[in-house]
Amino acid sequence: MATLDLKKISKSFGEAKVLHDIDLAIRDKEFVVFVGPSGCGKSTLLRIIAGLEEATEGAIIIGGDDVSKAHPVERGISMVFQSYALYPHLSVYENIAFPLRVQKMEAQELDARVQKAAGILQLTEKLQLKPGQLSGGQRQRVAIGRSIVREPSVFLFDEPLSNLDAALRGDMRVELSQLHRNLDATMVYVTHDQIEAMTMADRIVVLNGGRVEQFGTPMELYHHPQTKFVAGFIGQPNMNFVPATISQVAASGVSVDLDCGGSLTLPVEPGSAAAGDRVEVGIRPEDISTGEGINLNVTVLERLGGVTISYGTLNDGTRFCAALDGVATAKEGEPVGITVDPAACHLFDASGSVLRRKNAPVLAS
Amino acid sequence: MANTATKSQKIRRSLPEAWFAWALITPAVIFIGVIVAWPLFETFRLSFTDARLGGENYVGLENYAELADSRKFQQTIVRTFYWMFLSVSLKLVLGLIGATLLNAAVPGRALFRVLVMPPWVIPMAIGMIGWLWLYNGAFGVLSGTAQHFGIIDKAFEFLAYKQSAFYSAVVADVWVGTPMVTLFFLAAMQGVSRDLYEAAWVDGAGRWYRFRRITIPQIMPVIVSMALLSAIFTFNSFEIIWILTEGGPRNATTTLIIDTYKTAIGNFKFGEGAARAVVIVVLLAVFSLIYLFFLNKVNKHYGVK
Numbered sequence: 128m129a130t131l132d133l134k135k136i137s138k139s140f141g142e143a144k145v146l147h148d149i150d151l152a153i154r155d156k157e158f159v160v161f162v163g164p165s166g167c168g169k170s171t172l173l174r175i176i177a178g179l180e181e182a183t184e185g186a187i188i189i190g191g192d193d194v195s196k197a198h199p200v201e202r203g204i205s206m207v208f209q210s211y212a213l214y215p216h217l218s219v220y221e222n223i224a225f226p227l228r229v230q231k232m233e234a235q236e237l238d239a240r241v242q243k244a245a246g247i248l249q250l251t252e253k254l255q256l257k258p259g260q261l262s263g264g265q266r267q268r269v270a271i272g273r274s275i276v277r278e279p280s281v282f283l284f285d286e287p288l289s290n291l292d293a294a295l296r297g298d299m300r301v302e303l304s305q306l307h308r309n310l311d312a313t314m315v316y317v318t319h320d321q322i323e324a325m326t327m328a329d330r331i332v333v334l335n336g337g338r339v340e341q342f343g344t345p346m347e348l349y350h351h352p353q354t355k356f357v358a359g360f361i362g363q364p365n366m367n368f369v370p371a372t373i374s375q376v377a378a379s380g381v382s383v384d385l386d387c388g389g390s391l392t393l394p395v396e397p398g399s400a401a402a403g404d405r406v407e408v409g410i411r412p413e414d415i416s417t418g419e420g421i422n423l424n425v426t427v428l429e430r431l432g433g434v435t436i437s438y439g440t441l442n443d444g445t446r447f448c449a450a451l452d453g454v455a456t457a458k459e460g461e462p463v464g465i466t467v468d469p470a471a472c473h474l475f476d477a478s479g480s481v482l483r484r485k486n487a488p489v490l491a492s
Numbered sequence: 493m494a495n496t497a498t499k500s501q502k503i504r505r506s507l508p509e510a511w512f513a514w515a516l517i518t519p520a521v522i523f524i525g526v527i528v529a530w531p532l533f534e535t536f537r538l539s540f541t542d543a544r545l546g547g548e549n550y551v552g553l554e555n556y557a558e559l560a561d562s563r564k565f566q567q568t569i570v571r572t573f574y575w576m577f578l579s580v581s582l583k584l585v586l587g588l589i590g591a592t593l594l595n596a597a598v599p600g601r602a603l604f605r606v607l608v609m610p611p612w613v614i615p616m617a618i619g620m621i622g623w624l625w626l627y628n629g630a631f632g633v634l635s636g637t638a639q640h641f642g643i644i645d646k647a648f649e650f651l652a653y654k655q656s657a658f659y660s661a662v663v664a665d666v667w668v669g670t671p672m673v674t675l676f677f678l679a680a681m682q683g684v685s686r687d688l689y690e691a692a693w694v695d696g697a698g699r700w701y702r703f704r705r706i707t708i709p710q711i712m713p714v715i716v717s718m719a720l721l722s723a724i725f726t727f728n729s730f731e732i733i734w735i736l737t738e739g740g741p742r743n744a745t746t747t748l749i750i751d752t753y754k755t756a757i758g759n760f761k762f763g764e765g766a767a768r769a770v771v772i773v774v775l776l777a778v779f780s781l782i783y784l785f786f787l788n789k790v791n792k793h794y795g796v797k
Contacts, residue, residue, distance in 0.1 A: 177694055178694070179690055179693075179694065198696070199693070199694040199695075199696070200694075200695070200696035204694070205694065205695070206691070206694050208687045208690070208691055209687075210685065210687045212685065212687035212688050212690065212691035214688060214705075214706065214709070215710075215794070216709040216710065216712075216793070216794040217709075225692070225695060225697075225705075226695035226696065229692075229695055229696045229697045229701060230696065273691075273695070277695065
């Protein structure tokens with residue numbers, strides 16, 4: 128059992144407070160991804176879990192034991208670094224065996240464990256090479272191999288794929304997901320790439336400015352972002368935010384007048400919203416289709432075949448992006464009529480909090 | 493555009509590339525010829541003569557035969573290598589310890605880094621005069637302190653006895669040579685990625701284990717290069733011994749370079765001195781070759797790109 132609980136973790140470097148009362152409960156065998164823009168504190172939080180940094184306040188509880196002051200080995204964690212941190216003077220074999228050598232493990236058992244790890248990671252052929260002779264992806268695997276031989280209960284990954292090229296990153300995502308299934312261990316993974324988060328995570332922690340914005344499954348985050356920040360961060364291309372004013376509040380939904388012209392009635396819980404409030408309507412590019420209603424003045428078109436990503440501005444000057452049909456007739460420099468299903472829209476009040484959608488797709492999780 | 497092209501073609505025709513290349517390296521060739529090659533050749537030529545103040549006659553291999561038969565000269569060679577190995581080993585060990593301490597995260601370490609410099613920075617002669625006073629029996633601090641604590645019962649003249657003079661000279665040489673080694677090692681240590689230490693620490697490696705299995709291998713190429721440099725400096729170290737003991741007492745601190753100086757400059761036996769200089773060149777060349785071969789292996793082993 129390796130649950131990982133963070134209780135009111137705060138961290139300050141001198142005057143600068145980088146983490147504010149982080150509370151998280153990570154379940155056993157869960158793959159959790161910390162995602163956020165650079166400087167949001169995600170790496171610091173991971174280093175605190177690893178024991179490389181000490182939290183200013185709060186407690187870390189792994190498998191029910193308070194390990195806030197414990198050494199990483201006692202915590203039962205292992206970590207994969209962004210730079211891989213391989214020892215260039217040691218062979219792949221010795222790199223993987225390093226944590227076991229530290230423990231002075233008996234030779235036979237050590238060899239068995241290294242061979243097993245090499246087998247899992249397809250490194251058996253490479254054991255006698257030096258890291259310098261390996262490709263980026265192979266080095267990455269050696270770093271993972273070093274972390275699995277110790278059989279820790281929690282794996283920590285600090286942006287492990289950011290040094291790889293795009294194609295390899297895609298392959299490694301799949302490999303890491305498989306590894307998680309094979310090892311059946313708790314994994315915490317830090318990245319700034321929301322695609323990595325969406326594809327691999329059981330649950331995602333979105334961090335912003337040292338605070339947890341939202342903690343949930345990828346589909347929860349996608350369909351029910353609690354804040355404008357999460358809505359804008361998750362999803363590719365990014366969500367559009369269209370300024371509007373509430374014209375009418377009813378039990379069935381909220382009607383808004385868009386600044387760019389036109390009006391929508393969104394089926395959301397009105398909460399404390401009142402007519403006259405300034406709001407923003409969040410519209411995902413993929414929920415838009417050509418039609419009548421809103422004018423998009425296209426400036427750039429990216430034709431990807433299946434879809435046409437159209438960048439431009441609305442009539443009031445708001446920047447807007449729409450993922451239209453692959454064969455859409457839009458032309459650069461010309462306006463195109465678009466339409467959106469009000470049920471797919473998100474509504475954010477002036478503070479950036481969402482008004483919960485009523486008919487979002489039901490999640491099978 | 494076309495105009496420039498024809499112009500440059502014209503220049504190329506009038507000044508072939510080979511000429512231009514020669515023009516570039518000629519100053520360096522002349523410089524090396526005058527400063528290095530000619531003296532080397534001249535030394536080599538002199539070593540086959542009995543050159544002295546009065547003139548010179550060709551004597552063939554006589555000077556070398558004399559050296560080969562001289563037990564004193566053989567002892568000098570052995571002493572020189574012993575001096576070199578002892579001094580270089582101490583410099584490397586102390587340099588490693590010093591660099592490790594200076595690399596530690598302690599408050600005010602910038603100040604300590606400056607404080608190791610003086611032995612290297614102050615003029616050698618002044619430093620050595622300081623050591624002369626330290627080693628002085630009647631007035632020296634070392635002798636005085638030792639007497640005060642009852643370690644010795646009467647004044648001890650460090651430079652007056654064969655063994656103590658030799659080891660005193662080694663200490664002074666180490667004092668001069670350690671700061672440079674320390675700073676080079678420190679620079680190398682600072683180049684070792686922090687991630688490696690963090691990764692090892694997370695895996696449970698202790699301080700000593702990390703030093704042994706990360707720091708040392710990572711800076712090994714620097715240690716090896718530094719050892720070679722330091723060995724050559726120490727082998728040829730002249731001022732320190734000359735100021736402290738002039739090679740005495742009874743040749744106890746006479747290294748090859750001191751012997752050569754005494755013969756050639758002190759006794760005006762230029763021919764014999766030149767033969768000694770040639771022996772030094774040959775010994776150092778062989779030593780360096782073996783060393784460079786070894787260095788290459790080390791670099792390969794430690795995965796230097």
